[in-house]
Amino acid sequence: MNTTLDSTMEPGSDHFDTLVLITRPPYQGRQSEEILEAVMSLALFDRDHAVVFFDQGLGWLAEGQAPSESKSLNKQLSALPMYGSEALFYCANHQHRVLGQDIHRDDIQACSLAQLAYWLRYARYVEVF
Numbered sequence: 001m002n003t004t005l006d007s008t009m010e011p012g013s014d015h016f017d018t019l020v021l022i023t024r025p026p027y028q029g030r031q032s033e034e035i036l037e038a039v040m041s042l043a044l045f046d047r048d049h050a051v052v053f054f055d056q057g058l059g060w061l062a063e064g065q066a067p068s069e070s071k072s073l074n075k076q077l078s079a080l081p082m083y084g085s086e087a088l089f090y091c092a093n094h095q096h097r098v099l100g101q102d103i104h105r106d107d108i109q110a111c112s113l114a115q116l117a118y119w120l121r122y123a124r125y126v127e128v129f
Helices: 031-044 055-061 074-083 092-098 113-122
Strands: 018-022 049-053 088-091 109-111 125-128
Touching: 018 031, 018 055, 031 049, 031 074, 049 055, 049 113, 055 088, 055 092, 074 088, 088 092, 088 113, 092 109, 109 113
Parallel strands: 018 049, 018 125, 049 088, 088 109
Antiparallel strands: none
């Protein structure tokens, strides 16, 4: 069930030490693999983190990915919670513009721009890919 987190949440009720913002579309050569490796390393070292797919980064969540020159990222994304990356979000404000459809994934939740702004304000580290 995907529910949009909104700006009415109490401050301090949900923030992360490290925020990873994925803004680039998938399948940009080795970059996609490097992004996943960075996220997995945060989990490996037990760093409190969240991943937000933002703007063109929502392309990572498209269904039926069949890239011609590399493996689909769907399996790797689905494995992130097993590695400790459980706080996975996408910016709901960009969903229809980028994907034009609903996201049918139970492991990734929607967030609003206001919630993202809150996380950005209180994160100790922000990584933008």
